[in-house]
Amino acid sequence: MTDAPVLQFTSVTKRFGARTILNEISLSVSPAEIVCFVGPSGTGKSTLLRCVNGLEDIQGGEIRFEQSRVEAHAKSIKAVRKRVGMIFQHFNLYPHLTALQNVMLAPMVVHGEKREIVEARARELFEKVRLSHRIAAYPAQLSGGEQQRVAIARALAANPHLLMFDEPTSALDPETVGDVLAVMRDLALEGRTMLVVTHEIRFAADVGTRMVFMDQGRIVEDAPPRQMLSNPTTERARQFLSSITG
Amino acid sequence: MHYVFTLRTIYPYLGALKAAAATTLILSVLSIIASLVIGTAIAVLRRSRSRLLRFLGAVYVELMRNTPLLVILYLVYFAGPQLGIRLSSFHSALIGLSLNSAGYMAEIIRAGLVAVPQGQFEAAASQGMSAMQTFRYIVFPQVFRTIYAPLGNQIIAVILASSLASAIAVEDVASWMQTVGSTSFRFFESFAVAAFVYVALCQSVNLARLLIGRMLFRQGAHAR
Amino acid sequence: MTTDWLSYLPLAISATGTTLWLSWLALLIGAIGGTLIALLRRSRWRALRVVATIYTELFRSIPILIVMFFCYFGVPLVFGVNFSPFAAATIALALHASSMMSEVVRAGLESVGRGQWEAAQSSGMSAVQVLRHIIGPQAIRVILPPSIGVFITTIKESSLASIIGYIELTRTGLLIRENGDGGLLPLLALAAIYFAINYMISLGGGALERRFHVGGRLTMAGAIQ
Secondary structure (H helix, E strand, O other), rough: OOOOOOOEEEEEEEOOOOEEEEEEEEEOOOOEEEEEEEOOOOOOHHHHHHOOOOOOOOEEEEEEEEEEEEEEEEEOOOHHHHHEEEEOOOOOOOOOOOHHHHHHHHHHHOOOOHHHHHHHHHEEEEEOOOHHHHHOHHHOOOOOOHHHHHHHHHHHOOOOOEEEEEOOOOOOOOOHHHHHHHHHHHHHHOOOOOOEEOOOHHHHHHHEEEEEEEEEEEEEEEHHEEEEEEOOOOOHHHHHHHHHHH | OOOOOHHHHHHHHHHHHHHHHHHHHHHHHHHHHHHHHHHHHHHOOOOOOOHHHHHHHHHHHHHHHHHOOOHHHHHHHHHHHHHOOOOOHHHEEEEEEHHHHHHHHHHHHHHHHHOOOHHHHHHHHHOOOHHHHHHHHHHHHHHHHHHHHHHHHHHHHHHHHHHHHHHOOOHHHHHHHHHHHHOOOOOOHHHHHHHHHHHHHHHHHHHHHHHHHHHOOOOOOOOO | OOOOOOHHHHHHHHHHHHHHHHHHHHHHHHHHHHOOOOOOOOOOOOHHHHHHHHHOOOOOOOOHHHHHHHHHHHHHHHHOOOOOOHHHHHHHHHHHHHHHHHHHHHHHHHOOOOHHHHHHHOOOOHHHHHHHHHHHHHHHHHHHHHHHHHHHHHHHHHHHHHHOOOOOOOHHHHHHHHHHHOOOOOHHHHHHHHHHHHHHHHHHHHHHHHHHHOOOOOOOOOOOO
């Protein structure tokens, strides 16, 4: 592919006090890539995602999203956030709004779109995530898997150019994980650009176009999933992958 | 001694009661509004990044919660002339009551803010909402739901506490009761009527709280 | 000439004692009364439950100041019994404390599961025995911390006794102010003394709460005076 990258990290460093969370990360993501981040807990995978839309600031290097520089505390961050959809581990649905209202809020108040247009699109999205029957429910009335699918619909509602999933199935009951992964698979087939932090190695292998193994704030390996799983080049990746694939 | 409860003896004083009830009502309403504003400011202070500001906020709350309102009222009432400001009884009472109630309001609002999880702010930010939009669409509705019940209690508390204004010569319902009692010697009746006014005010708040709550918070939206 | 404020120290100390004594007495009577009302609210007879509920609701809607006025000025006229300011203040404070305590005790009793009553009664204990040996010891952990809050509220409310002329801490402060140069110092000292007492009590209450591992609310809702 010769497309310009959607996202470009150039020696990005993130520190919390004395601790270095991300250490000189460089990474380039092209359109329609599905990048799955794997690795032990606390190695900076989630932080990496949170730096993309400025939920965290960085102490060194540069992040560019569609050619514009990402600066967490600048006004310009809003333009980035409008084009990046994020799905959180704990869903973070708005508890005082129905599922439908959750999806419709940002397109209306942030993007200034008309209610009728947003509602029509929201209903299509609920069909896509197979929740049309739960449109009027409040988050508290939904199962974890249902909440996460509403969260996906909410992220999609703003027509994002990039979708980021931060451990989307880690907080779910095992029996609802499949529904969420199925929806994510559909999105991948649509040719969306996605960053996925996950422990679901099977999903990463089947759906991902790239697998990035991180350890202690660094990218240790970056390869197509099949290649990394069958033939990891580093000892650390090999150990980790064998420990979780069993 | 034989005392017969005769409400008719109070009739001549009902005109004054109307004015007294209005004073109680206006004093309460203004104090509630002012203390909501001050209390919100203090609550925000208590969540500030600056340690000093957080400390000052906490000191304010503790001072107000541990000092009798009556003493605060006297302080405001007598401080005016000392500082060369001419404050009427009513204004002194309004200031004292507002400052005192603000300490409680701050705690109520703080509890409401604390109850909004960090993830809500992050979700709103990730969707590109501004601070104002986040507050208006995400934070405020959730805080309001949490503070709704304690806010009602505090409103009632302010109405009851406003009776202390009579100690600094505000002519409210409590002062009406004492004046009528001591001029007509019909203390039972004046007490009953004054008590009735306060009960009616407080129960109206309760009723309004119930009805508005039913209207705003329909089923399902309650649980988190 | 400035006043020699230090000379008022013994007076301030004894006045603080008076306030504490008045508040403590009111709390004690209030605790007993409150327990009775809480038990009435769980009575088998509907009429008793209704009376108890009305009692608590009423005292939540009537300012304690006018209750105190009535006890002091009204009762002698109506019932022909003369109350001293001390007696009138104690009764009014105790009435309000009892309504607050009844809520506290009720929450305490409710915190003990129904199964405990049934288990104890099925082993042949009388109602009093059940309360004393089974329910009481369990409920007290829930009751004690918020009782501290009622005590603080009562101490603050005891300042109202000054209005009907009882010479406790607040009245003493006002008298000292009138005797002196009319400045704010006596009032500030007054506020400081109340604050110190109540803050210490609330710290003690916090320790108690931690010891009992309960997240009680120290300050009673709806009691700001």
